Amino acid sequence: xxxxxxxxxPIVQAPLAGGPxxxxxxxxxxxxxxxGFLAAGYKTPDAVRAEIQQLRAWSVSQFGLNLFLPGPxxxxxxxxxxxxxxxxxxxxxxxxxxxxxxxDDDAFEAKLALAIAERVPVVSFTFGCPSRAVLxxxxxxxxxxxxxxxxxxxxxxxxxxxxxALVLQGVxxxxxxxxxxxRDGAGELGLLAFVRLAAxxxxxxxxxxxxIADGPGIAAVLVGGARAAQLGTAYMxxxxxxxxxxxxxxxxxxxxxxxxxxxxxxxxxxxxxIVNAFMRRHGADAxxxxxxxxxxxxxxxxxxxAAGAADDFNLWAGQAYALAEERPAFELTQALAAAAQQAxxxxxxxxxxx
Numbered sequence: 001x002x003x004x005x006x007x008x009x010p011i012v013q014a015p016l017a018g019g020p021x022x023x024x025x026x027x028x029x030x031x032x033x034x035x036g037f038l039a040a041g042y043k044t045p046d047a048v049r050a051e052i053q054q055l056r057a058w059s060v061s062q063f064g065l066n067l068f069l070p071g072p073x074x075x076x077x078x079x080x081x082x083x084x085x086x087x088x089x090x091x092x093x094x095x096x097x098x099x100x101x102x103x104d105d106d107a108f109e110a111k112l113a114l115a116i117a118e119r120v121p122v123v124s125f126t127f128g129c130p131s132r133a134v135l136x137x138x139x140x141x142x143x144x145x146x147x148x149x150x151x152x153x154x155x156x157x158x159x160x161x162x163x164x165a166l167v168l169q170g171v172x173x174x175x176x177x178x179x180x181x182x183r184d185g186a187g188e189l190g191l192l193a194f195v196r197l198a199a200x201x202x203x204x205x206x207x208x209x210x211x212i213a214d215g216p217g218i219a220a221v222l223v224g225g226a227r228a229a230q231l232g233t234a235y236m237x238x239x240x241x242x243x244x245x246x247x248x249x250x251x252x253x254x255x256x257x258x259x260x261x262x263x264x265x266x267x268x269x270x271x272x273x274i275v276n277a278f279m280r281r282h283g284a285d286a287x288x289x290x291x292x293x294x295x296x297x298x299x300x301x302x303x304x305x306a307a308g309a310a311d312d313f314n315l316w317a318g319q320a321y322a323l324a325e326e327r328p329a330f331e332l333t334q335a336l337a338a339a340a341q342q343a344x345x346x347x348x349x350x351x352x353x354x
Contacts, residue, residue: 002144008033014232015066017041023054024240028329037064045110064122070105075289094303101292135162148178150187165205172211174318176271199225213323215339233318238329246310266314268293277311
């Protein structure tokens, strides 16, 4: 196994696939002393290669690339067809056709080959655990492998396969659940409990993710046993992020206290987002069918984004989204680290003197 990246600050920027991820964001976090990630999900291999090359042109040598591990085609065709029929009037209202509900692998093999050829320092995986052969191949080319896990069974599987580090995703996290199976109730541990359980179960470096958006949150998981904290929603208001204007407005509005919720309504896989009208209309009827539903709803979601209609597209966000600040990513990363250090000092002062 390869070692954990040598970073000055124990802060990892989450990959944020689907729009917010940009080379500018990853570079800013890296320059501040943290660890930036690029998201390969939903992009072509050529687009991913261009982003890797852009980071290296900016002299960013320490960064990660996140890949979606493809799963088997298990979607119920009749259930997908019923869902498509229910969405048809909404697509017509936006003047678009629904997409083909096809099963695909997001060009996984091509992106894996690209990561190896580019010798990306860290390659992380979501939606499953790669085989030992895949991880051995990465290691042979100097690439560390991180696996996203959501329960102790997945911790054991990833450790046995040869992962170099584990990204522990608590149920508080925004975006898609990284669970190996899209099953109701699976992998729904709170983050702090998960960190403590995983720290007892294995010796791998742990990266804690889910609902962390300020310094005290970072301090809490470091004390709990994590090597670093991974933050996603906390960076979505940064100018470097590709967050839509409509979602930025929701994240910034202090008068709104909309809850977040897990839903399959947009993509067919459980994901946490701010509750909106689309989720309320369709959340109960959406089948487990990823990426079929992702491909089906993509044109409708794109049209809603273009119209700024936040009630009709996914608003991925973690439970602590109200803590996100509108600050440049470099400044935010350093401020988060300073706040974490202060929180740790204040916690020590609360303990009785020996």
